Amino acid sequence: MAPAETSNALLRDRYGSLIAALQGAVDANDDTAFRGAFDKLRESLSAEFMPELKRLTASAESALARFRERARIDALADQEVPDARKRLAHVVQLTDEAAHRTLDLVEKSGPLVEQQAREAAELLEAWSVYGDREYAANSLWPERTLSFLERSLTDADRVRSLLSEMLMAQGYQDITGQIIRSVISLVGEIEDVLGQLVALSNGEDTRRMPTLRVPAADQKSMQSGLGPQIPGVSSPGEAVSGQDDIDALLASMAGGG
Amino acid sequence: MSNAMKFLVVDDFSTMRRIVKNCLQELGYTDITEADDGNTALPLLKNGAFEFLITDWNMPGMPGLELLKAVRSDAKLSKLPVLMLTAEAKREQIIEAAQAGVSGYVIKPFTAVTLKEKIDKILASKAAA
Numbered sequence: 001m002a003p004a005e006t007s008n009a010l011l012r013d014r015y016g017s018l019i020a021a022l023q024g025a026v027d028a029n030d031d032t033a034f035r036g037a038f039d040k041l042r043e044s045l046s047a048e049f050m051p052e053l054k055r056l057t058a059s060a061e062s063a064l065a066r067f068r069e070r071a072r073i074d075a076l077a078d079q080e081v082p083d084a085r086k087r088l089a090h091v092v093q094l095t096d097e098a099a100h101r102t103l104d105l106v107e108k109s110g111p112l113v114e115q116q117a118r119e120a121a122e123l124l125e126a127w128s129v130y131g132d133r134e135y136a137a138n139s140l141w142p143e144r145t146l147s148f149l150e151r152s153l154t155d156a157d158r159v160r161s162l163l164s165e166m167l168m169a170q171g172y173q174d175i176t177g178q179i180i181r182s183v184i185s186l187v188g189e190i191e192d193v194l195g196q197l198v199a200l201s202n203g204e205d206t207r208r209m210p211t212l213r214v215p216a217a218d219q220k221s222m223q224s225g226l227g228p229q230i231p232g233v234s235s236p237g238e239a240v241s242g243q244d245d246i247d248a249l250l251a252s253m254a255g256g257g
Numbered sequence: 258m259s260n261a262m263k264f265l266v267v268d269d270f271s272t273m274r275r276i277v278k279n280c281l282q283e284l285g286y287t288d289i290t291e292a293d294d295g296n297t298a299l300p301l302l303k304n305g306a307f308e309f310l311i312t313d314w315n316m317p318g319m320p321g322l323e324l325l326k327a328v329r330s331d332a333k334l335s336k337l338p339v340l341m342l343t344a345e346a347k348r349e350q351i352i353e354a355a356q357a358g359v360s361g362y363v364i365k366p367f368t369a370v371t372l373k374e375k376i377d378k379i380l381a382s383k384a385a386a
Contacts, residue, residue, distance in 0.1 A: 178315060
């Protein structure tokens with residue numbers, strides 16, 4: 001006999017007489033008998049299916065518990081996602097500062113270059129008016145030119161220094177890039193967690209799911225690098241306050257042998 | 258002023274490599290090679306007769322600390338000046354880098370003046386040794 005037929009036969013044996021009694025009470029229009037037969041049928045169904053229902057509930061609960069443990073879902077929700085928001089806010093601040101610093105430097109350089117160009121044009125125009133070198137040599141032209149060349153030298157130095165500052169201002173891309181990379185890793189982990197949550201809701205066994213891949217931020221190794229310090233985001237160990245602090249630390253180590 | 262000293266600059270961000278390269282060129286150093294992590298830097302160092310290494314710490318592949326240790330454990334490279342240029346800011350890390358034999362440590366963001374000072378200091382102490 002096929003399994004479905006066996007199962008049907010069992011159900012018929014178990015419930016056939018109860019259903020017949022129920023049908024008999026309906027046919028006889030006997031309310032008391034109907035209530036009695038109905039209660040018996042309900043008790044019988046509960047006795048058969050409640051243990052299975054309890055087992056299924058427990059299984060779903062333990063799958064969820066396993067999932068929470070594997071997915072570090074509490075750490076993600078409580079700390080890492082809020083931290084990621086702080087990281088990204090810090091990126092916005094750094095890019096804003098770097099852009100303003102660069103624009104300030106461009107605005108400082110522009111007038112210096114414009115002034116040079118204007119004075120050079122004026123001198124060239126004056127030269128063309130004089131037309132005669134000897135006449136020009138006896139005019140104010142040589143003095144004006146000398147003064148222009150001296151100013152040019154100073155202004156060129158100033159522009160070179162401003163360009164150098166612009167160059168250094170681009171260092172924000174390295175710092176923000178490192179921060180954004182760490183957030184990309186976190187988003188990757190959240191993507192995996194969401195995928196596993198969907199699988200869990202479809203009744204898949206979490207024990208067969210791959211372990212989620214990204215280590216917690218505080219488990220990242222000092223050896224491989226923790227990335228830049230972010231205001232308001234804690235990380236292991238004590239940070240130095242700046243270059244002077246580092247120089248003092250290294251000097252104290254050298255001094256201490 | 259031009260100086261033929263051979264530099265290797267290691268950083269996974271090309272923008273930072275360009276910044277360091279430009280700084281070095283302003284200081285008169287013209288022979289500058291770039292690498293994007295320790296794995297690409299180490300073979301270059303072993304074959305390249307470099308005289309100065311500037312490296313980031315946090316890089317995919319081989320991080321800077323591991324590169325430093327590899328350099329110090331290689332008989333041919335062990336005396337190479339190594340300047341760490343990094344955003345890593347924990348006291349523990351700086352101590353570890355010092356114990357691993359780093360020649361100088363500059364924290365990002367940095368200034369061109371700081372970079373020059375540290376390079377000069379390293380070269381001065383190397384000359385005195």
